[in-house]
Amino acid sequence: MNPTNDKPVVLLVDDVAANIQLVANFLNDQYRIKVATEGKKSLQLAVTEPIPDLILLDIEMPVMDGYEVCRALKQDAETADIPIIFVTAKDDDAEEELGLELGAVDYITKPLRPAIVRARVNAHITLKQQRDQLQKMALIDQLTHLYNRHYLIETAPLKIANAIRHESPLCMVMIDIDFFKSVNDLYGHDKGDKVLQAVAGVIKANTRQGDIAARLGGEEFLLLLDHCDIEAAISKIEFIRNAIEELKPEGINVTASFGVTKLMDHDDDFDSFYKRADKAVYLAKDNGRNRIEIS
Ligand SMILES: [Mg+2]
Incomplete structure (x- = not known):
């Protein structure tokens, strides 16, 4: 350079x-x-x-x-x-x-x-x-160096408007680490933080330019996958799900649940899109965790 x-x-x-x-x-x-x-x-x-x-x-x-x-x-x-x-x-x-x-x-x-x-x-x-x-700094999560919720809320509407204008597929993935509270309880918050950083690293490593990877707070993450249809999103998430399962950060078994949804014609704002992804991740929890659900 x-x-x-x-x-x-x-x-x-x-x-x-x-x-x-x-x-x-x-x-x-x-x-x-x-x-x-x-x-x-x-x-x-x-x-x-x-x-x-x-x-x-x-x-x-x-x-x-x-x-x-x-x-x-x-x-x-x-x-x-x-x-x-x-x-x-x-x-x-x-x-x-x-x-x-x-x-x-x-x-x-x-x-x-x-x-x-x-x-x-x-x-x-x-x-x-x-x-x-x-x-x-105000837009980056200081623990994981992913974007924070603030950045997401500012940027997501632009991504959505762009996707609609260019009729380009956009997928949202909600990611929630399974039983994270017990990681903190059993191993302490320092190890809990290391687990969050390691999981964030896997998420970040699997995003492309134009995607947004954000930590929403606690053990919750969100991915916006640009120019990505639902099939491609699912195969990417399956890869991430598997990578997290094999990660064993600090020797701790960690898995995560995933809710995925695609931007639909009637989504005119971030909220309806977000709620579907949120619903899907709840479904993944209900259905046994360490899995992907689509909504
Ligand atoms: Mg002059």
């Missing part, structure tokens, strides 16, 4: 190419640089990989000025969180206020001084990375 790919990405927007060149020279040892000399192009680059971590945006540009670009970026959920620093020849408090009102994080006036540009860019990139990290 190219190590430069780990560098944060800065998008430079200025109608004067010489200005871009100047700033790029200050920044290109620390950052990957993308450039645009007009507003419209900058909007495209803001949603194209590599997605910028920060945008340095000239205000005075013909056709679409920096304010307009900023408004458009802030209105689009995909780009709203990218920090913007305005760069301008104007040294005017009212202009500065307008820029900050529009959602820019900072304001640098020309003539540009390299040390100032670098310091501001560094500071805002660091803030963004910290914010991204916090957000990630």
Whole structure:
């Protein structure tokens, strides 16, 4: 892998190419640089990989000025969180206020001084990375490193809407470790946690990109299988069921029960879909555990 790919990405927007060149020279040892000399192009680059971590945006540009670009970026959920620093020849408090009102994080006036540009860019990139990290932590289950319930509730409706729009099959699997309470009672919570981590590892190892594996809480997990019909889901779950049975984490016999369901035409929200998977896992418990039921 190219190590430069780990560098944060800065998008430079200025109608004067010489200005871009100047700033790029200050920044290109620390950052990957993308450039645009007009507003419209900058909007495209803001949603194209590599997605910028920060945008340095000239205000005075013909056709679409920096304010307009900023408004458009802030209105689009995909780009709203990218920090913007305005760069301008104007040294005017009212202009500065307008820029900050529009959602820019900072304001640098020309003539540009390299040390100032670098310091501001560094500071805002660091803030963004910290914010991204916090957000990630808020959405990840700290014990198992699967997604948490919060993430699932935010993301599942998008998955469902996508599946409906593209008429693509989507399956939901509810997974519940059997007799987990007695694992905790017999072996203690430390071992119980290790069992949860091991089971989560099996679940995660069997998901593809686009699938969602989440810990709902306690010993309950949920899998959303993207582009997956019920037959494929069942064979995947049978594989996972078997892998968990053979796992014996900490030398403890562990099994799990599974409830699976597919997204149906009348599912217009997460709830009805979820309830069917929940019903199926209860059925699996009732019918003797360590098994799969379909609802
Ligand atoms: Mg300009």
